[in-house]
Amino acid sequence: MSFEGLPKGAGNKKLSWRDSIYFWEILRGMGVTMGHLVRNIFNTEAMPTMQYPEEKRVYGDRFRGRHRLMKREDGSPKCVACQMCSTVCPADCISIDGAEHPDPKIEKYPETFVIDLLRCVYCGLCEEACPCDAIRMDTGIYEIAADSREKFIVDKDFLLNNKDQGTR
Numbered sequence: 001m002s003f004e005g006l007p008k009g010a011g012n013k014k015l016s017w018r019d020s021i022y023f024w025e026i027l028r029g030m031g032v033t034m035g036h037l038v039r040n041i042f043n044t045e046a047m048p049t050m051q052y053p054e055e056k057r058v059y060g061d062r063f064r065g066r067h068r069l070m071k072r073e074d075g076s077p078k079c080v081a082c083q084m085c086s087t088v089c090p091a092d093c094i095s096i097d098g099a100e101h102p103d104p105k106i107e108k109y110p111e112t113f114v115i116d117l118l119r120c121v122y123c124g125l126c127e128e129a130c131p132c133d134a135i136r137m138d139t140g141i142y143e144i145a146a147d148s149r150e151k152f153i154v155d156k157d158f159l160l161n162n163k164d165q166g167t168r
């Protein structure tokens with residue numbers, strides 16, 4: 001062991017048996033821990049931690065939560081499969097297959113619309129790029145826990161009903 005850089009004599013001090021088992025340091029540490037424990041038990045209001053999931057942090061209106069696809073009045077997606085969102089996405093996590101819409105006034109619709117939430121960086125560029133306000137990140141849902149990777153790959157049906165689905 002090298003004592004280079006330490007004050008002269010440091011490292012040579014002979015420790016007593018009690019010092020060598022760090023008795024007082026352990027006792028002092030326990031005292032600090034117990035002090036916090038007692039203070040927190042009798043003053044839960046002042047605790048900086050939250051009782052999640054019973055308590056949840058309130059985020060501002062501009063907070064970007066999980067995506068949703070907007071619907072027309074008939075419940076079909078507003079999306080016209082223009083691919084603007086998937087083109088601008090820096091994480092390359094949106095994939096869309098467009099198809100011809102049965103209504104001649106609407107050119108296309110997304111036959112499939114998939115977002116890989118594990119790759120998404122929640123930058124919001126997709127909603128900014130959309131020319132018809134068909135994708136939003138205003139669900140306020142930020143809890144995305146699942147027990148498999150596949151469950152993070154969300155499809156059109158999921159995105160159309162995202163606001164009602166809660167956590168996944």
Ligand code: SF4
Binds near residue numbers: 093
């Ligand atoms: S929020 Fe950003 S990273 Fe996520 S899907 Fe939209 S553009 Fe892609």
Ligand code: SF4
Binds near residue numbers: 078129135
């Ligand atoms: S969500 Fe908007 S930008 Fe993306 S394909 Fe649909 S219409 Fe185009």
